[in-house]
Amino acid sequence: MRVLVLGGDGFCGWPSALHLSEHGHDVTIVDNLVRRRADDELGVQSLTPIATMSERIQAWYEVSGRQIGFADIDVAHDYDSLVRLLDSARPDSVVHFAEQRSAPYSMKDPAHKRYTIDNNLNATNNLIVAIIALGLDTHVVHLGSMGVYGYETVPVDLPEGYLTVSYPDREGEMHSRDILYPTLPGSVYHLSKSLDQLLFQFYARNDGVRVTDLHQGIVWGTQTEETERDPRLMNRFDYDGDYGTVLNRFVVEAAVGYPLTVHGSGGQTRAFINVRDTVRCIRLAVESGDEVSGQVRVMNQMTETHRVSTLARLVADTLGAEVNTVANPRQEADQNELSARNDRLLGLGLEPITLRSGLLEAEAELARQFADRVDTKRIPAKSYWNKNRRTAVEGDSV
Amino acid sequence: MRVLVLGGDGFCGWPSALHLSEHGHDVTIVDNLVRRRADDELGVQSLTPIATMSERIQAWYEVSGRQIGFADIDVAHDYDSLVRLLDSARPDSVVHFAEQRSAPYSMKDPAHKRYTIDNNLNATNNLIVAIIALGLDTHVVHLGSMGVYGYETVPVDLPEGYLTVSYPDREGEMHSRDILYPTLPGSVYHLSKSLDQLLFQFYARNDGVRVTDLHQGIVWGTQTEETERDPRLMNRFDYDGDYGTVLNRFVVEAAVGYPLTVHGSGGQTRAFINVRDTVRCIRLAVESGDEVSGQVRVMNQMTETHRVSTLARLVADTLGAEVNTVANPRQEADQNELSARNDRLLGLGLEPITLRSGLLEAEAELARQFADRVDTKRIPAKSYWNKNRRTAVEGDSV
Numbered sequence: 115m116r117v118l119v120l121g122g123d124g125f126c127g128w129p130s131a132l133h134l135s136e137h138g139h140d141v142t143i144v145d146n147l148v149r150r151r152a153d154d155e156l157g158v159q160s161l162t163p164i165a166t167m168s169e170r171i172q173a174w175y176e177v178s179g180r181q182i183g184f185a186d187i188d189v190a191h192d193y194d195s196l197v198r199l200l201d202s203a204r205p206d207s208v209v210h211f212a213e214q215r216s217a218p219y220s221m222k223d224p225a226h227k228r229y230t231i232d233n234n235l236n237a238t239n240n241l242i243v244a245i246i247a248l249g250l251d252t253h254v255v256h257l258g259s260m261g262v263y264g265y266e267t268v269p270v271d272l273p274e275g276y277l278t279v280s281y282p283d284r285e286g287e288m289h290s291r292d293i294l295y296p297t298l299p300g301s302v303y304h305l306s307k308s309l310d311q312l313l314f315q316f317y318a319r320n321d322g323v324r325v326t327d328l329h330q331g332i333v334w335g336t337q338t339e340e341t342e343r344d345p346r347l348m349n350r351f352d353y354d355g356d357y358g359t360v361l362n363r364f365v366v367e368a369a370v371g372y373p374l375t376v377h378g379s380g381g382q383t384r385a386f387i388n389v390r391d392t393v394r395c396i397r398l399a400v401e402s403g404d405e406v407s408g409q410v411r412v413m414n415q416m417t418e419t420h421r422v423s424t425l426a427r428l429v430a431d432t433l434g435a436e437v438n439t440v441a442n443p444r445q446e447a448d449q450n451e452l453s454a455r456n457d458r459l460l461g462l463g464l465e466p467i468t469l470r471s472g473l474l475e476a477e478a479e480l481a482r483q484f485a486d487r488v489d490t491k492r493i494p495a496k497s498y499w500n501k502n503r504r505t506a507v508e509g510d511s512v
Numbered sequence: 513m514r515v516l517v518l519g520g521d522g523f524c525g526w527p528s529a530l531h532l533s534e535h536g537h538d539v540t541i542v543d544n545l546v547r548r549r550a551d552d553e554l555g556v557q558s559l560t561p562i563a564t565m566s567e568r569i570q571a572w573y574e575v576s577g578r579q580i581g582f583a584d585i586d587v588a589h590d591y592d593s594l595v596r597l598l599d600s601a602r603p604d605s606v607v608h609f610a611e612q613r614s615a616p617y618s619m620k621d622p623a624h625k626r627y628t629i630d631n632n633l634n635a636t637n638n639l640i641v642a643i644i645a646l647g648l649d650t651h652v653v654h655l656g657s658m659g660v661y662g663y664e665t666v667p668v669d670l671p672e673g674y675l676t677v678s679y680p681d682r683e684g685e686m687h688s689r690d691i692l693y694p695t696l697p698g699s700v701y702h703l704s705k706s707l708d709q710l711l712f713q714f715y716a717r718n719d720g721v722r723v724t725d726l727h728q729g730i731v732w733g734t735q736t737e738e739t740e741r742d743p744r745l746m747n748r749f750d751y752d753g754d755y756g757t758v759l760n761r762f763v764v765e766a767a768v769g770y771p772l773t774v775h776g777s778g779g780q781t782r783a784f785i786n787v788r789d790t791v792r793c794i795r796l797a798v799e800s801g802d803e804v805s806g807q808v809r810v811m812n813q814m815t816e817t818h819r820v821s822t823l824a825r826l827v828a829d830t831l832g833a834e835v836n837t838v839a840n841p842r843q844e845a846d847q848n849e850l851s852a853r854n855d856r857l858l859g860l861g862l863e864p865i866t867l868r869s870g871l872l873e874a875e876a877e878l879a880r881q882f883a884d885r886v887d888t889k890r891i892p893a894k895s896y897w898n899k900n901r902r903t904a905v906e907g908d909s910v
Contacts, residue, residue, distance in 0.1 A: 193626060224645045228591060231637045232630075235707070239629045247622045249899070268679065268687040279677035279694075280686075281666065284851070288678075289666040293694035296677075297710065298717075305714045309633070309707045312695065316703045319696075320843050321898045445718050453682070500719045501647070 116203060117400060120144045120189055120241070121211030123167055125350050126257065126333060126392050130209060132340035132347065133393035134400065135180045142183030142203060143167070144196075144212070149350075152219070152357070158492045160350035161366060161484050162336060173346035190237040197244045200252070207400045208245075210256045212237045213306065217261070218443070218497035219356045220303035227302045234306035235313075242317045251324070253403030255396065256314065258329040259307045260385045260416055260454065264298025265447055272454035275327065275412020300446055301499070314410045324406045326399045330392065331385030331416030334361035335473060336480055338390050349389070351480070353488065355495035361386065361425055363493070365474065368433035369481030370488050377495070378442030380423030381449030385416035388467040398462040413458040417466035428469070433478050441507045445499035514601060515798060518542045518587055518639070519609030521565055523748050524655065524731060524790050528607060530738035530745065531791035532798065533578045540581035540601060541565070542594075542610070547748075550617070550755070556890045558748035559764060559882050560734060571744035588635040595642045598650070605798045606643075608654045610635045611704065615659070616841070616895035617754045618701035625700045632704035633711075640715045640723075649722070651801035653794065654712065656727040657705045658783045658814055658852065662696025663845055670852035673725065673810020698844055699897070712808045722804045724797045728790065729783030729814030732759035733871060734878055736788050747787070749878070751886060753893035759784065759823055761891070763872065766833035767879030768886050775893070776840030778821030779847030783814035786865040796860040811856040815864035826867070831876045839905045843897035 117134050121127040122143030135141045147167065153159055165173065171182050187195045189212045200208075213234040214220060220230040238256070245252050263272050277295045280288045294315060297308040310327070317323040341349045352358045353366035364374045387395070395415045405411065426437045442448075456464075467473065481488075498504035515532050519525040520541030533539045545565065551557055563571065569580050585593045587610045598606075611632040612618060618628040636654070643650050661670050675693045678686045692713060695706040708725070715721040739747045750756045751764035762772045785793070793813045803809065824835045840846075854862075865871065879886075896902035 193622070197622075224591070224595075224641045227641050228634070228637060231711075232634055235633055236626070236630055239626060243622045243625050246898075268689060269681045269683075270679070271682050277679055279679050279691075281668070281675055281677050283667045284669050285667075291666060291694070293677075296689070296691035296694070299710070299714055300718075302714070305710060308710050312697070312703060312706050312710070313629075316697055316700070320698075500644075 115206040115400065116140045118142050118144055118203060118205045118208045119211065120208060121213065123147055124149050124211055124215070125352065126389065127211040128170070129338040129341050129349050129389060130393045130396040131182060132174060133338060133397055135174065135182050136178060136340050137397055139400070142185060144185045144187050144189060144199065146186055146188040156354060156356055156492070158354040158489060159487060161353050161481060161487055162348050162351045164348060164350050165346040169346050173344045177343045189240055190233045193240045193244065196240055197248065200244050200250065201248055204250060205252050207253045207255060207403055208241065209396055209400065210238065210241060210254060213257070214303065216357045217301035217303040218495055221301050221499050222497045230302050230306055235309055238310045238313050242313060242323055245323060246317065246321045253406055254323065254325045255399045256310060256325060256327050258310065258327045259304055260329050260331045260414065261301070261304035262297045262299055262308045262311060262329060263295055264300060265450060269451065272414065274414050274455055274458055275329070275410070300444070318408065318410050324403065326403070326406055326411045326413065328395065328399060328413055328415040331387045332359045332361065333387055333389050333392055334359065335389040335477060338393050354492040356497060360384065360422060362477070364426060364429040365433070365477045366481045366488060367493065368429055368435035369478055370485050370490060372490050372493055373436040373438035374426045374430060375494060376422060376426050376437055376439050377444060378439070379448045380421065380426060380439065382422045382446065383419055383450055383452040384422065385419050385452060385454055386469070387416045388473065391417055391464065391467050394464060395459050398459060398464060402462055414454045414456045415459060416454060416456055418468055419452050419454065420469070429474070432474055440494070443495050443498045443503050443507065445503055513604040513798065514538045516540050516542055516601060516603045516606045517609065518606060519611065521545055522547050522609055522613070523750065524787065525609040526568070527736040527739050527747050527787060528791045528794040529580060530572060531736060531795055533572065533580050534576060534738050535795055537798070540583060542583045542585050542587060542597065544584055544586040554752060554754055554890070556752040556887060557885060559751050559879060559885055560746050560749045562746060562748050563744040567744050571742045575741045587638055588631045591638045591642065594638055595646065598642050598648065599646055602648060603650050605651045605653060605801055606639065607794055607798065608636065608639060608652055611655070612701065614755045615699035615701040616893055619699050619897050620895045628700050628704055633707055636708045636711050640711060640721055643721060644715065644719045651804055652721065652723045653797045654708060654723060654725050656708065656725045657702055658727050658729045658812065659699070659702035660695045660697055660706045660709060660727060661693055662698060663848060667849065670812065672812050672853055672856055673727070673808070698842070716806065716808050722801065724801070724804055724809045724811065726793065726797060726811055726813040729785045730757045730759065731785055731787050731790055732757065733787040733875060736791050752890040754895060758782065758820060760875070762824060762827040763831070763875045764879045764886060765891065766827055766831035767876055768883050768888060770888050770891055771834040771836035772824045772828060773892060774820060774824045774835055774837050775842060776837070777846045778819065778824060778837065780820045780844065781817055781848055781850040782820065783817050783850060783852055784867070785814050786871065789815055789862065789865050792862060793857050796857060796862060800860055812852045812854045813857060814852060814854055816866055817850045817852065818867070827872070830872055841893050841896045841901050841905065843901055
């Protein structure tokens with residue numbers, strides 16, 4: 115299949131592009147390389163050294179004999195270039211990672227809140243509008259987030275996108291209806307994914323655009339079968355307070371002897387997936403595009419759930435580390451339960467890698483190898499969700 | 513109260529600004545005058561001649577002795593100017609009309625779809641982010657739309673914003689939960705209002721921002737008590753296929769001897785409100801801002817519902833006109849029922865003006881007075897919702 119990977123320079127986008135290429139798909143990466151500029155802005159670098167896009171593509175050609183195309187386009191703000199590319203590529207599928215993907219980054223200050231909404235919404239809208247304008251039958255595979263479900267108080271296994279609810283008519287008789295799961299996002303980043311959902315719902319109904327929305331859990335791990343084949347293919351690994359996801363951050367902390375930073379009680383339960391499973395899920399979604407017509411297909415792209423405090427304990431015990439509880443910069447419940455269905459991706463053939471498979475030790479080895487690249491000042495999360503959360507940590511004077 | 517009216521040059525914004533001023537509020541209009549440029553773009557003009565903003569403000573001062581301020585700011589794209597204004601004005605309330613408000617305009621082509629999403633979302637996000645950044649306790653009164661509820665198949669009286677639904681937990685036991693009414697918007701314009709809802713939900717929960725979201729029906733009528741006081745205060749009246757709302761369009765058609773254009777079967781049922789009630793509702797919302805804390809307050813700003821075919825018949829019989837059925841350019845059901853609660857605004861003291869109050873004849877008189885300004889070529893709606901709707905009218909060659 116001809117596949118465009120928007121955001122193909124990022125943590126999930128790059129290994130997904132390689133995996134799709136390895137499996138015979140004709141891949142073109144579309145990226146404005148903004149994630150690298152965010153590193154510069156934040157004064158931090160990936161734990162792992164990452165090559166330039168041209169080095170990456172050259173290395174992949176050398177090890178695999180496969181060509182990957184590249185177009186430097188700001189999908190959110192350069193609609194005309196996007197249209198020209200889509201018109202010439204006429205892709206069977208577009209994998210859409212071209213969104214700002216960090217919750218703390220999205221909450222730092224007004225500029226970052228505004229950037230996240232503007233970038234993520236316009237990127238999605240431009241893509242869909244262009245597909246409609248060109249009359250393409252392209253299948254859009256979008257990276258959503260488990261965070262769109264928000265804080266559920268009913269003890270359910272979160273379904274995949276839709277919920278059957280009942281309510282009474284004006285005579286009091288009960289009726290059932292399938293609705294998009296009521297969204298209750300916990301950050302501007304998650305909000306942007308909730309907004310995306312409504313765009314997809316509308317354009318699927320109005321124009322028959324075919325969309326798969328993958329509600330992904332927190333990704334852990336770094337390398338995949340493809341990125342391991344050459345040092346120039348190495349994936350990025352974020353450990354900083356903005357882009358570092360919780361499990362990867364714990365591993366780096368353990369590797370450099372920094373106490374594991376648990377936010378609040380650690381009672382938060384989160385959904386997880388290993389990056390090796392992420393790339394397989396993306397491929398399974400792309401290759402099953404023919405299944406999608408009419409309603410948006412939503413799949414929960416996660417393989418397991420864990421309480422943060424349990425993860426911290428596991429990392430501490432496995433790798434040897436202290437656990438340090440810090441005030442939670444996020445506006446969120448101290449404790450929550452979370453359980454979700456992932457039948458759709460299992461049904462497509464996903465065989466989950468779980469945390470107990472020894473990969474944690476491999477991650478720690480990678481972290482130790484590049485420990486000298488870690489700036490421990492960048493580890494604490496300093497993006498406060500609101501005034502109260504800031505005051506709780508920094509006091510009233512700030 | 514100190515009140516900013518964003519979009520205070522528009523059809524609802526201008527008379528609302530005057531009404532708030534008349535009732536003693538200290539009003540500043542914020543508008544980039546884009547609605548006037550849309551007239552130029554579409555090659556059409558308001559049926560009624562409208563004065564420039566400086567003439568309008570001068571005339572209001574002459575007839576009322578009251579000052580209205582004006583700031584020419586693009587709220588969606590000039591955040592810094594918005595922040596400076598909010599910081600110096602420190603308003604008790606901001607009435608937010610600063611959104612592209614036509615469904616057909618939003619569906620014309622890629623550029624208009626993109627403009628509507630970009631403008632409406634960034635305007636709302638900029639406003640809320642600025643209020644949070646400045647630490648203001650400003651109450652935001654936003655114009656939503658009855659269209660966010662979308663196409664309801666259950667015979668309910670639409671509640672005001674929230675719906676209590678039931679669903680089973682993993683053991684099969686039923687639980688109740690209040691959710692935002694499941695949105696199913698019918699155009700990119702209505703979609704933008706559904707997106708706004710999620711922004712408000714998030715920022716109310718995360719930062720305690722106080723918001724009233726007014727889900728308004730289709731506005732009919734032109735003049736209000738305030739705009740009638742001087743010809744330079746006259747409100748705009750849109751009759752064209754993009755901005756003309758259904759009832760006002762029928763009145764102009766009757767006045768110039770053009771057959772009433774009913775889309776499809778005319779079986780669509782819509783919610784309506786007279787512009788004189790719109791301005792009262794805005795004032796009631798502003799003046800009751802102290803009631804709002806925590807959850808977003810949603811009020812249905814409509815006073816009656818009518819089937820389009822019934823309205824056409826009423827106008828035809830009252831004013832003398834032919835009724836002409838044309839292919840529906842919109843992707844929508846041929847027929848729907850619609851009934852909604854408006855208890856909240858009634859509870860605040862709204863006494864609805866209904867269609868039977870003789871105002872229809874006054875509207876027709878206004879239309880006859882300015883009939884020479886009507887360009888009948890601009891009456892047909894030529895914005896097609898999708899490829900199939902276009903083909904049904906214009907054939908495959910287009």
